[in-house]
Amino acid sequence: MAQEDPQEEPFVQFKDVQKTYDGETLVVKNLNLDIAKGEFLTMLGPSGSGKTTCLMMLAGFETSTRGQILLDGRPINNVPPHKRGIGMVFQNYALFPHMSVAENLAFPLKVRKIDSATIEEKVNRALEMVRLPEMGSRRPAQLSGGQQQRVAVARALVFDPDLVLMDEPLGALDKNLREEMQFEIKHIHENLGVTVVYVTHDQSEALTMSNRIAVFDDGVIQQLDEPDQLYEKPVNTFCANFIGENNRLDGEVKSMDEGGLCTVALPDGTSIKALAVNVEGVGSRTALSLRPERVRIAPEAGSLPNIFPARVEELIYLGDHIRTRISLCGNDQFIVKVPNAQGHATLKRGATVDVGWVADDCRALDP
Amino acid sequence: MAEPIPVSANGAPGTPGATDTPDDDVSSLKARLRRAERRRRLTAMLLVAPLFAFLLVSFLIPMGDMLLRSVDNWQIPNVLPNTVERIAAWDGEALPEEAVYAAMAADIRAGKESGEIGKAATRLNYEVSGARSLFNKTRRRIERIEPPYKAALIDIDRRWGQPDIWQAIKRESGPYTASYYLAAADLTYNAEGEVVAVPEYRQVYVELFIRTIWMSLAITGLTILLGYPVAYLLANLPLRYSNLLMILVLLPFWTSLLVRTTTWITILQSQGVINDILVWLGLIATDERLQLIHNKIGTMVAMTHILLPFMILPLYSVMKTIPPSYMRAARSLGATPLTAFVKVYLPQTVSGVGAGSILVFILAIGYYITPALVGGETGQFISNFIARHMLVSLNWGLAAALGSMLLAGVLVLYLVYNKLVGIDNMKLG
Numbered sequence A: 001m002a003q004e005d006p007q008e009e010p011f012v013q014f015k016d017v018q019k020t021y022d023g024e025t026l027v028v029k030n031l032n033l034d035i036a037k038g039e040f041l042t043m044l045g046p047s048g049s050g051k052t053t054c055l056m057m058l059a060g061f062e063t064s065t066r067g068q069i070l071l072d073g074r075p076i077n078n079v080p081p082h083k084r085g086i087g088m089v090f091q092n093y094a095l096f097p098h099m100s101v102a103e104n105l106a107f108p109l110k111v112r113k114i115d116s117a118t119i120e121e122k123v124n125r126a127l128e129m130v131r132l133p134e135m136g137s138r139r140p141a142q143l144s145g146g147q148q149q150r151v152a153v154a155r156a157l158v159f160d161p162d163l164v165l166m167d168e169p170l171g172a173l174d175k176n177l178r179e180e181m182q183f184e185i186k187h188i189h190e191n192l193g194v195t196v197v198y199v200t201h202d203q204s205e206a207l208t209m210s211n212r213i214a215v216f217d218d219g220v221i222q223q224l225d226e227p228d229q230l231y232e233k234p235v236n237t238f239c240a241n242f243i244g245e246n247n248r249l250d251g252e253v254k255s256m257d258e259g260g261l262c263t264v265a266l267p268d269g270t271s272i273k274a275l276a277v278n279v280e281g282v283g284s285r286t287a288l289s290l291r292p293e294r295v296r297i298a299p300e301a302g303s304l305p306n307i308f309p310a311r312v313e314e315l316i317y318l319g320d321h322i323r324t325r326i327s328l329c330g331n332d333q334f335i336v337k338v339p340n341a342q343g344h345a346t347l348k349r350g351a352t353v354d355v356g357w358v359a360d361d362c363r364a365l366d367p
Numbered sequence B: 001m002a003e004p005i006p007v008s009a010n011g012a013p014g015t016p017g018a019t020d021t022p023d024d025d026v027s028s029l030k031a032r033l034r035r036a037e038r039r040r041r042l043t044a045m046l047l048v049a050p051l052f053a054f055l056l057v058s059f060l061i062p063m064g065d066m067l068l069r070s071v072d073n074w075q076i077p078n079v080l081p082n083t084v085e086r087i088a089a090w091d092g093e094a095l096p097e098e099a100v101y102a103a104m105a106a107d108i109r110a111g112k113e114s115g116e117i118g119k120a121a122t123r124l125n126y127e128v129s130g131a132r133s134l135f136n137k138t139r140r141r142i143e144r145i146e147p148p149y150k151a152a153l154i155d156i157d158r159r160w161g162q163p164d165i166w167q168a169i170k171r172e173s174g175p176y177t178a179s180y181y182l183a184a185a186d187l188t189y190n191a192e193g194e195v196v197a198v199p200e201y202r203q204v205y206v207e208l209f210i211r212t213i214w215m216s217l218a219i220t221g222l223t224i225l226l227g228y229p230v231a232y233l234l235a236n237l238p239l240r241y242s243n244l245l246m247i248l249v250l251l252p253f254w255t256s257l258l259v260r261t262t263t264w265i266t267i268l269q270s271q272g273v274i275n276d277i278l279v280w281l282g283l284i285a286t287d288e289r290l291q292l293i294h295n296k297i298g299t300m301v302a303m304t305h306i307l308l309p310f311m312i313l314p315l316y317s318v319m320k321t322i323p324p325s326y327m328r329a330a331r332s333l334g335a336t337p338l339t340a341f342v343k344v345y346l347p348q349t350v351s352g353v354g355a356g357s358i359l360v361f362i363l364a365i366g367y368y369i370t371p372a373l374v375g376g377e378t379g380q381f382i383s384n385f386i387a388r389h390m391l392v393s394l395n396w397g398l399a400a401a402l403g404s405m406l407l408a409g410v411l412v413l414y415l416v417y418n419k420l421v422g423i424d425n426m427k428l429g
Ligand SMILES: Nc1ncnc2c1ncn2[C@@H]1O[C@H](COP(=O)(O)OP(=O)(O)OP(=O)(O)O)[C@@H](O)[C@H]1O
Pocket: A021, A022, A027, A045, A046, A047, A048, A049, A050, A051, A052, A053, A054, A201
């Protein structure tokens, strides 16, 4: 073990973890997840998909029904929460209301029996880190939501844990503050090099902050990837729909072609060339996924493998782009983002126009 | 384009018509607001009026009456007006002069006619034992006596020739008296008119007050010990269990107080369930059955049981508002379950403990029926003696003085509590 590169050794490891609360439904199904040291990993998923449950199992407040969780190579199934040394930020901050901000920050140090001089120094440093140096004597109730949030982050970090868990820590903040705090948490993560497991159901938050994102649905990780990969190369329909905007076309695989491509026939008879990502073979049903910004308006005939006539249904001016709803191949909810670049095509409602895309941008996924 | 607009805007307020109209508007607006607010205040007052009237009749007036009664001394100045007038001149050393005796004879005669003399006799009997029989005897013979009245009265009863009855009348001739309060504190006047303790064998109330207070404190402590874990479970169990538990907690409220108290008699008496079990287990012999009732133990057990919900409910309502994430946060920060409880959970429930304690203590200190039924001789509370004076000995003045002292004690405790915890922190639900 000692010879191994520490980068290779996962810091946190979920091995075949299952969890059920009622003995009937599995809230977490066969979870396998490796988290590297210093990584910022985000669990992203719709409500009820089991993100909090995973975090609680890692923190020790829930026990896994089956499987193992390893922290730094050691199984921690039987380690009580207070011996795991994991910092945690809760959605409602959970700042102790009867203690001042400084006492809140000193709490984890006091229970570790650190001498008071060191405690004072660390508390002050933590307050400076979250840019609240004058607030030590206030009660949590006397702070704004954003300030409470920062104190909660500082408290989870003040005892220098190697791993910090955050469960939707920004959920209660308004949009501007949330964005500001995203950067702040990101900077703290970069400066301290601490491993962060972060839970959110806000996809833009996940995309801006994370090294890697684990997309949860129904207790299963649907895809675990870096943000750009996740957006550009979704491996199934759920991820394609959940992250970013997606156009979906249902059809049947007609033939598998060379270069990983395939030909898909739509119900109205159109056949589309697509990248075969997640299809079972000829004759199987598939859902095509296409990002709105990858559709080109009025391409030169023959320049793209997929060019079809479409009718413009609706135009919404959004400044940097024009969101255009068209009906195409029998789907009248097809969205195209036309960039507001110089000399861009001017469309009229009700007009007919050709649209097209390259085969690689159109991903054939599970139905 | 920008120039002309400010000019015309500045010009407009200069015209007289433009200034008058807004002023009028403002004042009528204020008047309208005042009228609207007056109407709202009136509605609010009408809404609370019935309750206020009820409280006035059922609470404030009786309370004032009790306070008045505890110092009221109408009997002596009203029934013996002539004696009171004459005795003012007496030096209080030797026997009073003939004029005082004559006044007394006249008062007794008048009092006999009006039927009031017995009240003065009873009142004086609190001061000088035997005064009632003295007056009764004198009343019977008052028609037959002739002046000089001094000799005649002493002839009827020798006690008219002793100074103590006259001293008592002189001392208590005013409209108000402190003697009920003195009696309630086990104090009395000696022959020199000084305040001294009553003989030890007649001391009752101080010990009773002390006993009432410490037993109420003990009962409060027991309800905290027993109620805290139950409230915690109530607040933290899954809903279906906690609902069941809540019903169990509230069940006592739906049973008659009398039934609950008598149930304890069947359980605790020497032929009762507990003793039977102990005997059956062979832990005690059948002739040394434990005395668990008609003493302090009985009062304490039964009252703890009866007052428990009053501790659990305020505790529960406070605990319900503490999200589990506080304890989890404390644990994740490295605190053992015990430390997390002591440092994080407990301090947040202090207001509930305070509210429950003050509720239970105030209820306990004035409790009557349970000590009366299961307290025996040694487990009686002060309220049992208040009731006795109201119903049996009919010494309402003393009952009122005892009640007022109880009230004062509760108020003092309330102030102390307010100073320590702050009444605003008290959460009753
Ligand atoms: N203590 C519990 N007892 C029973 N079921 C629970 C418990 N906690 C969570 N669940 C169930 O487990 C599933 C997953 O819950 P979890 O809290 O992990 O979801 P989540 O992904 O965090 O959702 P959200 O984004 O809404 O926070 C849900 O269906 C939920 O109802």
